[in-house]
Amino acid sequence: MAKLRVTLVKSLIGRKKDHIATANALGLKKIHKIVEHEGTxxxxxxxxxxxxxLKIEEI
Known part of the structure; x- marks a missing residue:
């Protein structure tokens, strides 16, 4: 599996509740926050x- 570096680049304000919940589940709560995940x-x-x-980069 490839590692993915994910950055939140747009605000969550005014988005659908399930989109906000998905971002929070990924660990993205603030703009420009960077997290790394496996590519499952x-x-x-x-x-x-x-x-x-998002901005998604493969490591």
Whole structure:
């Protein structure tokens, strides 16, 4: 599995509640917060759901 570096680049204010919950579950609560996750199918599905809020890099 590849490691993914995920950065929140847009605000969560005014977004759908399930999109906010997905970002929080990934550990992204503030803009410019960076987290690293394994590239599992579950994580990739979460990232795809809110990809318009994120910057995703493969490590």
């Amino acid at each position: 199918p579950q994580i990739k599905g979460m990232l795809k759901k809110i990809d318009y809020l």
